[in-house]
Amino acid sequence: MKTAAALVVGVASAFQMPTTPGRPATVMHETKADLVALCEKNPTALPFEGIWDPLGCADYNFWGLGNEATIGYLRHAEIKHGRVAMAGFLGFCAQSTPLVAGEHIIQPYRGYVPGVTPQEQWDNIPLIGKLQILVFVGMLESYGEGAGSPAGYVHYTKGGKPGYYPPIAGQAFGQIPFDLFDPFGILPEQSAAEKERGLFAEINNGRLAMIGLFSVLAESAVPGSNPQYKIFAVTIPPYDGNIMGSTLPLDDPFLVKLFAVLAVCGFFQQITNGAVPKLPK
Template identity: 70%
Template sequence: MIQAVLFGLFGTAAAFIQQASTGTTTVLEAFGGSGPKTSAKDDLVALAEANPDAIGAAFGFWDPLGVADFDFWGIGNDGTIGYLRHAEIKHGRVAMAGFLGFCAQSTPLVSGEHLIQPYKGYVAGVTPQEQWDNIPLYGKLQIIIFVGMLESYGEGAGSPEGYVHYTKGGQPGYFPPIQGKGLGQIPLNLYKPFPIFPEQTPEEKERGLKCEVNNGRLAMIGLFSLLSQSSTPGSVPALDGFESFPKYAGNVMIPFSNDFTFFE
């Protein structure tokens, strides 16, 4: 998540780029349009100038640390931009889920008493962080393994049909169809699991991508504010007035410090 925040702060223009690989794909083509083949950075600059958020409107292409010129692990500048773009989108999605999850787990409906315990060792009336701490080791391992399996498949494991890695010209943030995988036990895709929305136009897809990244950035800031106020009361003045705000005495930066051993 830190990686995504840094790129969000120092590479604002990258929030709206469809990564191109060695000049073979353009942003317009990625959304169904057409245009001259350019590098990822060229597309980055072009989209930054059309960035509708406050930073984009004021500064256009704003990259004070030169992140858009980096070359990670020798994969090239285009591949690096694709990597950073994918990281920002992914961490934004996690932050959106985390922010909503924190809010939901702070309500009596979720954190209160249940007729059937959600997991062994469940304790009612605790903070979201304490709810995680109270999950037994094997429950945590199941969650980690499941997420790891999804992550592996999203990185191209199993050679999903039509998948191109985001550092090699693929679409940042793209997760290949997974329905029917896992010996046929996975019934739905992660993206668009239910066909209840009509097919989007290229313009609608472009706007949706921008909205997703903007919302993800805001969620990263929002989630950090919730965790900070919960751990250090008064650190977020806007939240300090809520007397019932969850307070956590543990260390949120060490999420596996409690009940994460085979020998106790």
């Protein structure tokens, strides 16, 4: 169970990307000044002014893409990891209940063991099951990065909206019936102001969820490390395994080959999206 936290958020200004033959120029809208403006619209409870950026990430230039593209990348990373953390925290809570962790008439997977912690539930999933989950998540991630050229998609390092995930219903030869957001189409149309408030709420909830998820993992590994649970008489099930570890040793021949394949796929995906500068002719 892995979750990483990005450190900064921001929006808007202008940067003209070089024109590529056959493709229109892209206008960037991400600057450090806009990060400050965004923070003023979305104040936090922390007692400091401006953006919280202890590592100076808002001034970096990742992969030679430019500072504006870097800020777009960091904004997208925070929103994405916030979403993952919200799902992870709620999943941890659900998997700690007898309804999920208890006995089942039909076993959820081969080798299921009732009455164990959420981390142990993951440990008990067969390797082939874990690979299916990772491949599925990788397919969603690849599509969200523009694989398949979704209609209207603009990458977040090229002026696209951070946090945007293109509609996926009807993809994979029609096998995916729903979109990830509002899958049943029951939410009313929102105004621009309502969308902005919703984005701020998602960012803030994601930040809190990242803290919450790490707190339950820390408490399960080191009981008493988060005294707030004792204050509210909440018991986090202990776990003595390696939370950040792997079922197989990292030097396992299977994992070595898998990492190599994933690295090559990720590299070519980044080239396709323009995140890796191409060598001059």
